[in-house]
Amino acid sequence: MKTGVVILPIYSGQEALARWRAAEEAGFDTAWTFDHLSWRTFRDKPWFGTVPTLAAAAAVTSRVRLGTLVTSPNFRHPVTFAKEVMTLDDISGGRITLGIGAGGTGFDATTLGQDPWPPRERQDRFEEFLDLMDRLLTAPATTYRGTYYSAVEARMIPGCVQTPRVPFSVAATGPRGMRLAARLGQQWVTFGDPKRLTGQTAAQYTADIADQVHRLEDACIAEGRDPKELGRVLLSGSTDERVLDSVDAFVDHAGRHAAVGITEIAVHLPVPGTVFGTDEKVFERIVADGLPQVRDL
Template sequence: MRVGVVILPIYRWTEAAARWRDAEQAGFDAAWTYDHLSWRSFRDEPWFGSVPTLTAAAAVTSRIRLGTLVSSPNFREPVTFAKDVMTVDDVSGGRFTLGIGAGGTGFDATALGQEPWTPQERQDRFEEFLELADLLLTQPDTTFRGRYYAADEARMIPGCVQRPRVPFAVAATGPRGLRLAARLGQAWVTFGDPKQLEGRTEAEYTAAIRDQARRFDEACAAEGRDPSGFGRILLNGSTGERALDSVDAFVDYAGRYAAVGMTEIAVHLPVPGTVFGTDEAAFERIVTEGLPQVRAL
């Protein structure tokens, strides 16, 4: 079982650089950040751009994988974003993973002045966005005409360090999203069942992910792809589970999800006084004592 850490883009780089270096030195397999313009309770607090942050993180690390968890079409455009993705992949020496999803409502979903999209339009845009991003990142020039996005001889030279392109970690819980993840992804991301985030038992939370994993397997079969070749990433922190209370709780949490096929757990670096205000001493023990146990699963 791999373990990743989410480092929110809330720190000036003079302070943030050490957090990214420390994540690598601690033994985390991946370091992620949110790709938003603002986010929930941090909306009126410092919040920096994900692409410059990851580029800088690439320059102060050498081993750890880096990525967005996750980007969305809410304020991204495929051609310009693909150029950014190609560049971060180059600076990192091929350590970048593009975590990407359909996005949601509120927060920065209308920051560019657009009207809110319906759930169907969000998914329609997401499918077209990802299809075009796949083309852009796998060939030197792309011409494309879609309903929402277009490219006219868009150049992506020299291309990604990783071939044929950077891996896509596609966030999905519904049928269309799971099918898209199976078709174009190299990894699948979930945070739990959106309808069962609170008030459930550990067994119920685990059963929800088991059911999602089963449906993802079915989507892979429908797309003619081997489900065993995919990474399966669980983002911790959205459900009522208390995985970061202690080393034992963390190891048990990871073990339950390893048993249903998840291959990576992503936890948030503590941010005191916020929804990510995990006890820092407990988190340190999880890193030093729990991380080796979980990575051996």
């Protein structure tokens, strides 16, 4: 099983660069960051831009895969964002993964002055956004006219380092999103059942993930795709399961989810005094002793 770490874009200068280097040196397979303009309790605290953050991370690492977990259409347009993703892929030497989802109703949904989109429109926009991103990143020039997004002879030269384009890691829990992941994704991302994130046992949380994996596999079959082609990423930390309380808790969590088809576990780098306030010494032991055990799952 692969392991990933989420590094929030809250650090400046050399402190930020040191954390991305450390993630690679620790042996994580992937290092991700959120793609928001601000986020929950961090709204009035330092929060830097995602694309420049990943460009800097690419410059100080050489092996670890980098990406967004996740981007949404809330404040981005496919044409300009595709150009940025293509550039990140070039800077990183082909180590970028685009994690992307439909988005929600937080600050990003209204910061450009728009009203929050109803759920159906949000999903419609997501499907159109991802379809256009796929076209843009696989062709030197694209013209497209959709309901929400358009492109007129949009140039993407020289194109992505990775072929046919950077991988998409599609976040989805509903049927339409899972069909989209099966059609255009190279990975699928979940954080659990959004309706059952509290009050469950560890076994119940895992059962929810197992149900999602089964539905994802059905979506792949419906799209004529081998389900084994699609990686499955679990972003841990959204439920009340205490995954990072000890090495044993982390290894048990990873093992239970590997057994139901998850191929990567991603955890958050500790941020003291926040919802991500894991004990840093325990996290160090998890990195030193837990990652090698999980790698063998």
